[in-house]
Amino acid sequence: MAVAAVTGTAGRRTWWGWGLADHQLDDAAVAGLGTVLAERFGTAPGRPAAPAETSSVPLAAPRVALPDTLAHLASSAPEDRLRHGHGNAYRDVVRALHGDVPHVPDLVVRPRDADDVERVLDWCAQARVACVPFGGGTSVVGGVTPPAGPTVSLDLERLDRVLEVDEVSGAAHVQAGMLGPAVEDGLRPAGWTLRFFPQSFEFSTLGGWIATRAGGHFATGPTHIDDLVESISAVTPSGRWTSRRLPASGAGPSPDRLLLGSEGTLGVITDAWVRIQRRPRSRAQATLAFPTEAQALDGVRALLQDGMRPSNCRLLDPVEAALNGAGPADGGDTLLVLAFEAPAAPLDGEVARAIELLRDHGAEVRDGPTLR
Template sequence: MAGNPTQPTQPTSRTRSWWGWGWADAHPGDAECAALGALLPGTLARPLPVPRVGDLGIGDPSVEPPRSLAHLVTADPGDRAAHAMGKAYRDVMRALRGRPGRIPDLVARPTDDRGVADLLDWAGERRVAVVPYGGGSSVTGGVEYRGDAHRAVLSLDLTAMGRVLEVDVEGRAARIQAGTLGPSLEDQLRPHGLTLRHFPQSFEFSTLGGWLATRAGGHYATGHTHIDDFVQSLRVVTPAGTSSSWRLPASGAGPSPDRLFLGSEGALGVITEAWVRLRERPRHKASAAVAFTGFHDALRAVRALAQSGLSPANCRLLDAGEAALSGASRDGSAVLVLGFESADEPVDALLARAVGLARSYGGRYGGTAGPDGAKGGAKGGSKDGGARVADPAGDAAVEAWRSAFLRMPYLRDGLARMGAVAETFETAATWDRIPGLIDAVRTEVGGAALKATGHPATVNCRLTHVYPDGAAPYFTVLAAGRAGDEVALWDDLKAVAGEVLHRYRATITHHHAVGRDHRPDYDRQRPEPFALALRAAKAALDPRGILNPGVLVD
């Protein structure tokens, strides 16, 4: 039975940062920035000032919308500046240095499919580039315009389309508008006892449409790791017409139309709504932290867990540097953060089995036996007499990791104000390549940073998602910058990393999309016959080449 549409929650009164991550009031102050910089030799003596929109010298737009669309469009300088870039390190640094790139001429906020279609028609006629925009959290150059081939640039912000339109409780699915931000989406599903349970790090500042357009990785470390797994059907507005696939549990009828648009990054059309699979909200949760002296022993333990069929919701492995950075460990140990959850039955026994498996590979765990005789110590253990909280140190490690996970983007921006390079990149490869890949990235990226700056760099690694046949390593790079040339330094380090990934046949992106920053490596990764098909699809659906030019294809 389909439920009534749910009204989105009222927007918060807090202000988003136009130049950096998240909320403006959550950014580190000058003193905290200086303290962060002191941890990295070679950074600036004092933090760069917080940039101001008024210093950008934003001029009048090159075009004006027709009167029929004027109510959807704004030329406000602050709005335009906030839509000029995503939130990657290179974006933050460009804003701090007053070099944000091309500012969009207009920002549009359509409220329905008709508005999207009318804006695309007008843009095509006037040779205006259209850059679809959700929460603006792209870290790959996916929401900016580069070049000068178009007369003007329109940022197409979908967040005015932010409603859960229909809920099928029996079928555990919902029809949701693409501009719905993560927190609002969950708030609208909560009264139905259902959840999408897709929680990328950008959850608070990203939208369903953005997740779909970038094939985002989410909450689950095993099993349903990507948003793709939750899609029943898509509705996409293109310059050539609207594509609306049937809502089906599965189909073998030719190539999937949804697969054409999943990961298309706004280059083929504008995703406006989707039917997505839901699940009951979990009531039973349990988590634990297991420490390892040797990182490669921990890798073997994680591989065994991924192949065990236990399917933990969380199976994040932090190397010693990452564990220390997050506060999960202070003795040089690698830390495996495990978590299980369920809507209908206790999960303590599953956690106990996972911990036991990790211990067989040398993991250290301080929990005590629960009432069932199994090794316990679960954070948030169930209430039916299963294993209780018995490892305060492990609980503290889990909570430290969670807190650091959410705080880290703000600290990155604080380090950027000190002229440091502080950024991440991720990949995925098969298990036979994982150990060598991780070692090579640490050695070669760290060596390149030392050569370029004269100061040692930190290259940490964690596994964010694991599969029976491989894993997704996620790297953090911290290094002194080159004053005034920080973006070029990061681009050089990223190029070194890209060469390592290519050598190990590891994907250029596991869950952060291609955008413009990853284009050269993506072109090397994809098969040429598929590139031909993609170019043909682009030409057919976007014949005037206005949709997100430069993303995926030329």
């Protein structure tokens, strides 16, 4: 089944880090977070600093130029280059907040398809210019940070379509530049979901998930993106590469493992076949609190070893709970966010059994259970 393009643009992002420019914390929220951090570290609240303006960050002129046949794909706009000059690791965000972005790409190139990707890589190889694949720019390991030499950032945002949904096999053919919400929007009309939610979901792409071997929430079953990949297509400096599409194989090492977790070092992922599932219509959820982290760990271990498979089973220690506004700044309970999902089956009995088991390990129901 062919599917129309769904771009799913996330809106105007901040240039320096996470979030949207028009969805920032207000002054009261910033002050409250400052108080939480000050109490946690035993210091006086600091004074928030405004992010640097892009116009205040000095940039050198581009050192390279694409040939006329590719120039229409490129941008040398200062803000465009600056946005592609760093990832979203803590150190990246802190540096960018202060306008410290030491290396930016000379050009930002936005290919329209795999043919464009191949032509750009051919030129880069001939011109000895580094090419850094760029999906959502959310890397926290320096994966999109340009080197010091001549560099182009290959932004895949135009590769933004669900190409096909195979309803018989429960799989979808998706281009690598689709952001997480766009993938879900593209599958939703037919009643399907990828059901893969890394913390960067709103701002990261399918290609980035594959290149980094990302893990997600709702992960007590399939945990990493490689659990969902059937086939990968990529363009390398030596030509195009596509793995054979299979639901599973026992024939030795999986070719997909060459690119899963490769961080863009071996080629540019352009599209992939991924396993999808019917959207859940039944859901049961609850939040539980444990007096100690050890009790929480014992409870979750018992839950999983008892054969239960919640769709979401996330522990928040007291620090993370406080930072998310779910606990006091000076420490509190360890929280468990628990959920079960199914295409249609009722789940009240399953969540009740889970709560009963967790109570044996000191858990107290803080919220729920709620059923829908």
